[in-house]
Amino acid sequence: MRHAKAEQGGRTDFERELTDRGRADAAEAGAWLAGRGFAPQHALVSAAARTRATWEALAAGGGWELEPDYDRGLYVAEPATAVDLIGLVDDDVRTLVVIGHNPTMAYLAQLLGDGEGDPELESQLLAGFPTSATAVFEYDGAWSDLAEGSARLVGYHVGRG
Template sequence: MPSLTLLRHAKSSWTDPVTRDFDRPLNARGKQAAQTIGRYLKAEQLGFDHVVASPAIRVIETLDHFYTGYGEKLAPAWDRRIYLASAATLLDVVHDLPAGSQRALMVGHNPGLEDLVLLLVPQSKRDALRGEVELKYPTAAVAVLEWEGGWADAREGGARLTRFVRPRDLDAALGPDDD
């Protein structure tokens, strides 16, 4: 059973005078949130045998600070398809994950990550976690999905959302998020 952890990039700076959205760096709160989420996932013993990420600067910096908290640096596969991707494109990336991996981390952007969770996890009035994702998937939040089969078996309504954790859930100083 594969486990896919989706990490939205941490809070970026809109005040930095960069010319392209792709080049926006993290702000101080984003750096702290990424490190906090890394510490949390390590404490929960969530390991990864594959990492795939958008090559945008804010994702690269999110991973740098995430690794500081996680205590281990993992070499990501940079995939430009993830940058500002739709849920359908992200699902293609999931289908292309290496068959030998079972625990993948995907780091990217909204609204694609949120839409991917909502596509894969069936709607249910009893699923409070899915309801939280539907309300808002803030920066540096993580969602963990599982389903039967392999990566190619990921399909609409076929996954379970086993975790949804926001930085503010771990440190009140990191929320509420306004993005």
């Protein structure tokens, strides 16, 4: 997931907060995920203020009580680094949510897909990855083996509250 709509300015980019719309959009995305039966067992979230706030609103919208793993490295991660961070997740975790920043999250979503997902979803994903965009993948393997083209896109949604 890409973080929700954030303020244009802040003391630093890392400290930018969500707008009211961003909080509403993230909560709506959480409700959408929960409505599809998605309940994360682990949350890997960039440590930036806007991604932390996105997680809080997403979790509230989904009705999840889960302590996230805030990772400062995800803030500046390239797609390959994001895959490496995901690879460190315990294999007992079957459902994972990752919240980060563009362009990394858009590239990551495009790289992970095996191209065998629903063509309409694939088309929507390729058309853009705006704030609050959420791509849902199925993956059957060890997180450490996650690689390009190894997951199937089964959902795509842009939260708009």
